[in-house]
Amino acid sequence: MSAPRFDAEARQGLAMVSPPLIYAILLLAAPLLTILAYSFFKDGYLEVIREFTLENYRAVWTDPVFHKIMLRSLGVAVAVTLATVLLAFPVAYFLSFVVKPERKALWIFLITIPFWTSYLIRVFLWKVILGHNGVINSSLTGLGLIDEPLGFLLFNVQAMVITLAHAYAPFAILPIYVALEKIDRSLLEAGRDLGESRLMTFWRVTLPLAMPGVIAATLIVFIPTIGDYVTPELIGGGKIPMIANMVQANMLALDNKPMGSALAITAMLIVTVVSLIFLFFNRRFLRVQQ
Template identity: 70%
Template sequence: MKRSARGAGTEASSGLLLVSPPAIYALVLLAAPLATIILYSFFTDGYLEVIREFTLANYWETWVNPLYRTVMLRSLLVSVLVTAATVLLAFPVAYFVSFHVDPSRKSLWLFLITIPFWTSYLIRVFLWKVILGYNGVVNSGLLSLGIIDEPLTFLLYNTNSVVITLAHAYAPFAILPIFVALEKIDRSLLEAGQDLGETKFATFCRVTLPLAMPGVVASVLIVFIPTIGDYVTPQLVGGPEGRMVANLIQLQYLRLDNYPLGSAIAVSAMGIVAIISLIFLGLTRRYLRAPK
């Protein structure tokens, strides 16, 4: 017993020794800046300085000011639309690769899916700006076909262009988790369902989709959480109508030199994302339980 206890203690010490470097790294580079932002959000803004006096006025301004509320709601709407579009388009791609592609060619397909990662994210955003621009590919093609008489102006510098660009940028992040979940499904379960008289569609709804839900949930979170804080895409293709909360935070920090208000907006956005993510996980927890 003593030897087993000593062995367990040694293993625990070794485990702590292995975990401590990344834990300290995360604490210094993640927790410390986050704590600083939270602390700043309760300070008072002064002229070119931060007055260390506790106040809730920054949060009051964040939630009462119509401009900030509008931008926050727009950011949520854009994130929801991007997540819905990305996951709905990613599922058929992942399903096709998992169920209809020869196993020897799956690696090639996954390689092709990750090709967008070869180029800079900024370059991909600029490409969509060229595609959707006033004299871009879409307008030029429609004009040459005689479908329109003058270039369309609603393709760029609005919420629609932000949704399209973000959906393309985050598509691989949504495809891969769904593909992994589909690959784990035992094909004999599908054959059993069809042997019992189920149609292919019914088997998909009652067997395939529930078993693939862990991948769908992961895709939703992977896409939703970073898109609400995206800064580059709204800045380049969003225009005044497509600005999101990250652009508002940048405005407070770098243009208006109002660190406390910018911190309050950032903390509020993080709180909203955390609450929505927890609610979503709570609603889908039955799909995430390991089968007994």
């Protein structure tokens, strides 16, 4: 009796999931598998030789340039993540604990305003602010505080960190805000009631309970920044490449698709491993159910 009905339900379910499934296979899995396949092929002149080889990976792992660029990418991503999450936490805290409930929607709306313009324009904006004749330099010269424009504002790692941290700020604020909103306020009163000051209650109750949001924010910022292409190109002036720029150079300028693919896969594996280690060390915070 129930078997045909179940089949009908299963068919219906399959019909519902198949469009996104096909979409995901075509647009995510297929390119990824192509890249994976390319990374094991040989590079010939103007063509890819379809023969299996591990030579690309050996070359990647022994290349001192790759080491330097990968380490720089990791360094920039860690710095951006730290800056973003540390600055996002007070904003999220303010939003959750200080802003009146009826004003919260407005504040969230304001925080998302930077997203209204494209990422590229926001990066250019920082170039305008930090550049040789940019906002900061012309203001300082105009005020007579400096004679020559400051040269260290743009085209370096700090400038890249500032730009990326600004670009990813809302991605960090929102998950932390959600985690803080979920905290039952009576828990904080209980912390006070049991003899702890506001600061210790924050340390022993609020922060541990906000950790799932902090962890989400960290991953959301860290993973895309490591592979960022635009900011090193524009803010770094093309002279301080990160891993995405190296992949791009191999894929297009050098026309070595197998090498570019091996670089991409290697970088992906490194990000996966770093993220998993991070999750492992924070696993106790993720088990909490509120």
